[in-house]
Amino acid sequence: MLCAQNSLEARAARSPDASIERQQLQLRQQQSTRDESPNPYILIEDAVHGVIEIPTHIGEIVQHKLFQRLKKIKQLGLLFLAGKPEATYSRYDHCIGTYRSAQIHLNALKRNSNNKKALPEWCRHSVEIAALLHDIGHGPFSHTWEEVCGNSFDHEQNGLICVDKIFADMTSEILRSLRDENNGRGVQLIKALIVGKRELLTYPMMGLGYIFDIVHNSRCGLDVDKWDYLRRDNKCLNLLSDEDMKFDEIFQKSRISPDGQRIEYRYDDYHLIYKLFMARWRLHMTAYKLPKSLAVCNLFSKIVRRCKPDLLALMADSDDWLDLYDERVFQMIESDPLMRYLHCPHHWLEVPPCEGQHENCVCVNIKKLGPGVDMDPDESYALYGDSSKKRSIERLTTPTSITTCYKLL
Template sequence: MSASLLCASSSQNSQPTQVPALPIQQQQLLLRQQLLSCDGKAAAPHMLIEDEVHGVIEIPSHIEEIVNHPIFQRLKKVKQTGLLSLACKPASSHTRYEHCIGTYKSAQDLLAALKRNSNCERELPEWCRRSVEIAALLHDVGHGPFSHYWEQVCGEGQFDHELNGLLCVDRIFADMKCEVLRSLRDDNNGRGVQLIKALIIGQSELLTYPMLGLGYLFDIVHNSRSGLDVDKWDYLRRDNKRLKLLSDEDMQFDDVFLKARIALDGQRIEHRCEDFHLIYKLYTARWRLHIGAYQQPKALAFDFLLSKIVRRCQPQLIDVRADSKEWLDLYDDRVMQLIDNDPLTVYLRSPERWIESAPCDGNNEECICVRRKKTAPGVDMQPDECYPLYGDPSKKRSFERLTTPTIISACYALQ
């Protein structure tokens, strides 16, 4: 669920204004009154988005221009958890749009925490801050229909939503009118857009300039070194809010991010010794969501059937990418419309017609069988040395890593 309203801001460089927990319409009015009373001048419009995880998020005007772009608006029609809501978890109907907005806010929260907790003499340049926030906003803009399920439809290694997202970034910035966004695109050989794209895929090598003392920025959006990033921070909270699989205690790992700081050399993000066990708690929560929802056998079976149908009756969709005019029309409901005449599509709309049956050898045409191995949280979490720590080493709590994989296996007959 998300909703947006226009409100006011005194300048594009202002920090998000704190407003009390009032209904969004009252917050809009209060924020406008506060900002107008500061200088008495007419203010640039801002958007307020009501988010089920973060509350009310204030969107400055340059971010609003990106949010309103058709390529970003398309994410409203792409489910965050793909076919899961059709297969077995009806409440899981939230979208990539909501997750991307939430990841933008999570990046703001982490940047604020890093500034608060660190001893950095050098202020983060404003163009870098904006680039990090925009990378967080656009990190999933390249997802195909049904999110990660589409990668299975296209075939292993054939569709990379992050690389496709770089095409989306170029298309979005080519249309931008705001001076702030144009400067990220045009100034200093487009260093801002370069950084946005490098952060999305987690590769500093993509840059044509050095990030002296700012290497820690690559631990924020797509952390290819340890896996701890604001993408996970948002989607774990968001998905569990819908799925309700884990308790509040299971989800208590916010301090991993809120107590983090920048290393003295500026190259990494460090975490408190006393929070190290919470990193494992995060990976355990992620694993439990995989076992309890993302990789439920019926969800995997739905994925298999979708792949079979699309490849049989609409194979041209597999080749559509963000640099083609067809991209805006490639989303969940549109794909379902295009495959509607296939005799098997009815089973994607009727989960009650899937009857779990005895295991078979996988060659029975009347059955759909799935078998997958999910790695354990102790394996998904990187080795200890991948997580730079600070503080009192005696406060680092020990824990036993679960390393035994989970075998997911089931057979379904279609009635």
């Protein structure tokens, strides 16, 4: 929930730490009065991080219509129709959380490192904004839309269009400098960080290459995107224990390599890296790739392709993009006779696999790789500290077959 400074008093009154929050509020109000200027931040209450302070230049992005659209895009797609009715939080929430996670990670890197080259302010702004906007290009029902489009739709590439459109509208001095100074090197860096490709830059990142391991880590997959969505999805679904989710120290104890080119993780935390990928795999098996969820996605894809094939070509450069969101797509395909099965789960009957031979069946047949395969090979991770503290892990590499068929009654 987005809230202004003057709404904090009510929250402070009901908080367990009300006295502390009230004191902080009073200090901020006093400072604001002395400065005779607007408060330089807004507040967002987040399920994972609590209250997040958002500076006004970030607030300008958050309030942009393209970012507000994310409130109407479900993070977990159609999972709410497949036995997980609680899976309704938005892509907006995840993006705000990833922004905050990037701040926390940057602070940890500074605290843990002896890097002599300080991160320039414009680079820090770029990393934080890349984290905020990394999913700005998602279609309806998030990753489900990529399945609907047959993987011809890339939310990251679409997001780059959104970044340019957002920055074209910005008035904040900080944001205009990222757009206009040095041939727009700030916006160029934001877009390169979102897709995880440093080769997109037209200038070198001398001693600062490690920032490409923060938002979209194409080297080993450890990034703040995963850090946020794993915690957020599990908090929503409540499937894994606190012990299963104890991998925060991977990020909290990481440091910048001596040459500044990558992020290093402790030997002590190597086993936690596997724990992270194990948690991700278990969420796939118990939620993301539930047979019913995959079948619902297949049916939804069939309906959209049949009823509204023109939607598959829509991108963020279209005037119709803002109206392409979850509820609106459902409204556009509501007249299709198969829609009754999305709304009525009791009309789905699990039957022996028929490999799609029957018209009234929806079949699923995929394999999910084991967490030991999802986790990159050992050499992908730069480790530091006492190597004797590196615990051995037994990688689960056996793929799991998911084969189910549902008859539509």
